[in-house]
Amino acid sequence: MDLVRDLEALAEGARQSIAQAPDDRTLEELRVRYLGKKGEISAVLRGMGQLAAEERPRVGEVANRVRDEVDALLVRARQRIEDSRLEKELQGARIDVTLPGRRLLPRGHRHPVTRTTEEIVAIFSRLGYEVASGPEIELDWYNFEALNIPADHPARDMQDTFYVDESALGRVGGEGAVLLRTHTSPIQIRAMKRAGAPPVRVVAPGRVYRSDYDQTHTPMFHQVEGICVGPGITFADLKGTLAAFARAFFGAGTRTRVRPSYFPFVEPGAEVDVSCSICGGVGNRSGARCGTCKGTGWLEVLGSGMVHPKVLENVGFDPSAVTGFAFGMGVERMAMLKYGIGDLRLFYENDLRFLEQF
C-alpha cells in the first residue's frame, strides 16, 4: 500500500509544482521529472515487482491515473503560460502604424489618351462593335477619294494634310499621293472592303495627323471612328446610339443635341453636342460663366451622319439596299472633358508627374 501512498504524494507534489511553473522550460523539467523514462512515476512502478500479484492491478491503476493527471496538468499549464505570454504581448508595445507602407515598386500608369480610348472602345464593344485598325501612312484614295472628297474639292481645306516623301517608300508611282491619314475614316473604308458585305459594325481608334500646331491643336492627335452599316439602319439609330454612348461615357444624366453639319462622307451630316460635363449643362458654375462650354451648356464632341451613298458605292455596297451611320470623335478632347485637363500640350510632354495621376 506504500506504493499507492507514494503515488498519491507524488501527484500532490506535481499539482503544486506545475501550478507554480513560470515558463515552458520549467514545465519541460517537470515533465521529465515526473513522466520521463527515469522519472518519478517510472521509479514507483519499478517497485511493483515486489508487490503481491493481486495488488499489482490496483497499483497499476493508480499509477496510470496519476500519469494521466500529470499529463493533463502539463497541457493546461502550457496553455496557461502561452495565454499569459500572448496577453502580455497584446498589452505591450505598439508598432508605428504611421511609418509609410513598404512599396518596393509603385505600379506604372496608363497614358490618359490610351485610357480614354479604351473607355470609348469598351462602350462600343458592349454594343457589339468590332475593333478595326488601318495604316497611318495612307493612300489618297482611302483618306479622301473614297470618302467623297475629290481632288480640288474645297472640303480638303477642312484638313491640312501632311504628305509623305514617296521616294523614300521605294514604290512605283502612279497610285495617287501618299499622306498621313487626317482622320480615322479611311479605316471604315478598309473595314467595309474587308467585310465584303454588310452588316459591318466596327469602331476604329488611332493616331491621325494634321498640319496645325498651336494652343488648341497638335499635329498628331487621336480619333475614334465608328460605323454601322446594314439593312434598315436609320438616322434615329444614329441618335440613339450616340445618346447611349454619351450617357455611358459622361454619366447617366448626360443629354445630347444633334444639329445639321457637313462632312463630305455623310449625308445628312450632324454635329452631336452633349450637355456640359463641367457645369452640368447649365452654363455657369457658382454664378460665373462656365469656361468649358463658354456658357452655352453644350459641348461639341462628335461628328456624325448617315454614310453617304457615294461612300457605300465606293466600297461596292448598294445604297438602295443598305444604309448606315458613321461617327467620329477626338480622343484628347474627350479626355480633357472627362478628366478636366486644361492644356493639350500635357498629353505629349509625357511628364511623369502628369502621367502618374492616371
Add this chain to the structure above:
Amino acid sequence: MRISIAWLSAYVPLPPPAELARRLTDVGLEVEAVERVGASLDGVVAARILSSERHPNAEKLAVCQVEAGAGTVQVVCGATNWKVGDVVPLATPGTRMPAGHRIDRASLRGVDSHGMLCSAKELGLDDDASGLLLLPADAVPGTPLAQVLGIEDVVLEVNVTPNRPDALSHLGIAREVAAATGAEVSYPEAGLRQEAPAASTALRVTVEAPDRCFRYAARVIEGVRIGPSPAWLARRLEACGVRAISNVVDATNFVLLERGQPLHAFDLDKVAGAEIVVRMARAGEKMTTLDGVVRTLSPDDLVIADRERASALAGVMGGGDSEISAGTSRVLLESAWFEPTGVRRTARRHGLHTEASHRFERGVDPEGVVAALDRCAAMIATLSGGTVRRGAVDAHPHRRKPVEVTLPWTRPGEILGMPVSRKEARAALQSLGFELTSTGPRNGTFRVPSWRLDVTREEDLIEEIVRLRGYDAIPETLPVIVSDTPAPSLEAVVTERVRQALEGAGFSEAVNFSFVAPGDLTPLGAGSGAGIPLKNPISADLAVMRGSLVPSLLKVLAYNRRQRVEEVRIYEIASTYHPRAADATDDTPAREELRLAGVASGRRHPVGWSAGGDPLDFHDVKGALEPLLETLGIEGVRWVPGGASWLHPRSAATLSWPGGGAEPVVLGVVGEVHPRVAAAFDLPRGVFAFDLSFAALAAAARPVRGHADVPRFPAVLRDLAVVVANEVEARAVLEGVRAEPLVEEVTLFDVYRGAPIPEGRKNLAMAIRYRAGDRTLTDSEADAAHARIVARLQADLGADLRG
C-alpha cells in the same frame, strides 16, 4: 462669313439676334459668334455745347458747359473748330477709348472736367484729328453716339460649310431665314438705267476656254468719277470686315456680299484693244496681280486678257495694269462663272485665297451672274455719276440644264427612322426654292434651285427636309442588326497583358508624336530604321516618321530628368514606319510595324525607410520582361548575349524564341543604352532600354494555356553550391541541373565572387527541389540524383563542388 443684321433685315423680317442665331444654327448654318458693332463707342453720347469761356490757367483750353441728357456738365476742351450750339461727341467718365485708355473725371490745370469731347480719330471712326466731330444739329443730347451715327449693328459670324456656297451672302442667308421662319425674301431691285450706244460697240469678249469659263458677262459704265463711298456703304462693308476703297470697287464688294457673285471692275481705257479674251495662260507668261506680286503663270491658269496680255487671274485676283484708279472714267464690269476646280488649282498654285476664289471654287449661282452684273452696274452709275451703256456683252458658251431630282415619298422615312408625310416633304423643299415639277403616288420630282449646286440626288433632298424640320424631331432608337458577338482579337488580348505586366513592373506609358527630327534617329545607327520623311513637315523637329520608338523615349527620359524626376520607367506601344517590302502585295503604301519599347533609369526601388537606393541594372529590366513573357505564355526564350549597335556591347541581350520554325524568332533586344548614344541624348550612364516587336510577341503568345496536375507526392529539398569560371553562363549551369529528370525546380539564390573563391571563378548557390510524379522519393534516390548533377556539372562545365 460675317453677316450684318442691319443689312440682312433689308431683305427679310428677322427675329431678335439671339433667336436668329439659334434658328440659323438649327438649319446647319452654325453661328459661332454674335458681335455688337459700335460697342467700342459705349459711353460716348451726343452733347450740345451751351456756353464756353477761356480756361483761367491755359490759353489754348476752353471750359464748356454742355448738355448731355442727364443735365449740364463742365468739360475742358482744346479743339477750336466748334461754336456754342454745336452738337459733338462726349466721352463720359468711365468710357474706354478705342486707343485703350479710360476717360475719368479729372482736373485739368485746376478746372474740373467731366469727360472729353472727341474728334473722329479719337473715336476710331476715321483719321480726321483736326477737331471735334460735329454731329447733326438735330441730334438729341444724351443719345448714344452709335445710334446718332446709325452704326448700331449686330454681326453674326456664320460658319458656312464648303457645301453651301449659296449661303456666302446676305441674300443667301436671307433665303435660309425665310425658309426657317416662313417669311418671304424681298429681293432688291437693280434699278438699272441704260443709255445708248450699246456696250457691244465699245467692247468685244471672246471665251477661248469654254470648259473653264461657262459664262462671261460684262457691262460698260462711262463718265464715272472715282471717289469715296457714302458712309452707309462703307459701314456695310466694314461690318463684314471689308475695307472701303472707292465707290466703284466698293460697289463690286457690296454686290459680292449681297449676292455671293464676285465681280471685277477694270479700267476700260487700260484694256488694250477694248477686247477681253478669256484664255489659258501661256507657259511662262507673267503678270502682276493687285497685291503687287509678279507671278509666273501656268498653262493651267485661266486668265482674263486683253489683246496684249493677261490682266487678271480669272476668279482669283485682278491685275495691277487694269486696276481702277483715281483717274478712271470708263469702267468694264465683269460678272462670270468660272469652273470651280480650276479656280481652286490656280488659287492654291499661287498661294492666294480671296473672297472671289473662295466663292468660285465652291460654286456661285450660275443663274445669278447677270442679275449681279446689272445690280452692280446700276450702283456704280448711282454712286459715281456715270452712265451704263445699253446691253451686256454676254459670252455664254456653256448653258446649264436645270437639275431635277426624284424623291420616292417613302425614302425620307426609311433613312430618318420617323414618318415624314408627302406634304411635309413637299412643304420643306418648296420653302427652300425647290419646285415640284411632277408628282405621282410613289415619287415626286423636284427642280433644284440654280444656287444649290450641292443638291444632285435623293439623299440631298432628304437632308434638306430634315434640317428644316429639325433634328430634334427624330426619335432615338438602337439599331437591330444580326451579327456575331465579336471575340476580342489576339492583338487586344496581348496588348492588355503587356500593359498590365509593364505597369506591374513600374513602367508608365508615354505617347509620343510619330514624327521626330531626322537627327534623332542617327545616334541609333544603321539597322534601326531611318524612318519615312515627310514632304511638308510642320517643323524640322517633326520631319520624319520614326523608324524606332527608342529616340522619342530617350528624349522623354531626358525631359523628365530635367524636371528632376529621377526614377523613370516608361514604355510606348506604337507603329514604326519603313519602306514597304519589295514583294508586298497589299495596298498599304508603307510598312508599319507595331513595336513595344521602354526605357528605365534611376533607383531599383524608391528610397524608403526599410530598403532601396541602389541604381537599377540590366537584371531589373529583365525582371520586368520575364513576367511579360510569362503572362503571354511565351516559353523557352533564350537571352543571347549582345543586342544592337545602340546598346552596350557587354551589357545587352537579344531575346530569341525557338518557335516552331527552322530559325529562331528574334523578339527584340534589351540592355544598357550605349554610353555614346546616351551622351547624344544628354543622358548619363545607367540608362536601360528594350525594343521588342509587338507582332513577334503576338505570334509567339499562347495566352490560353493548359495546366499540370498538382503534385501528389512529397518533394526532397537539397542545396547545391558549385564554383565555375566567370565566363560560364548561369544558363548553362541551370540547364545542367534541369537535365536531371527528378529535378522539379531549381532556384539560383546566390552568386558570389571573392575570397575564398579563387580569382576568375564564381560560386553559384542553388536550391533544388526533387520530386517524382508517381511515388514518394527516398533520400537515397535524391542523393543519387544530386550526385549525377554534380558529376555532370564537373564534366561539362569544370565545376568544383563547394562543401
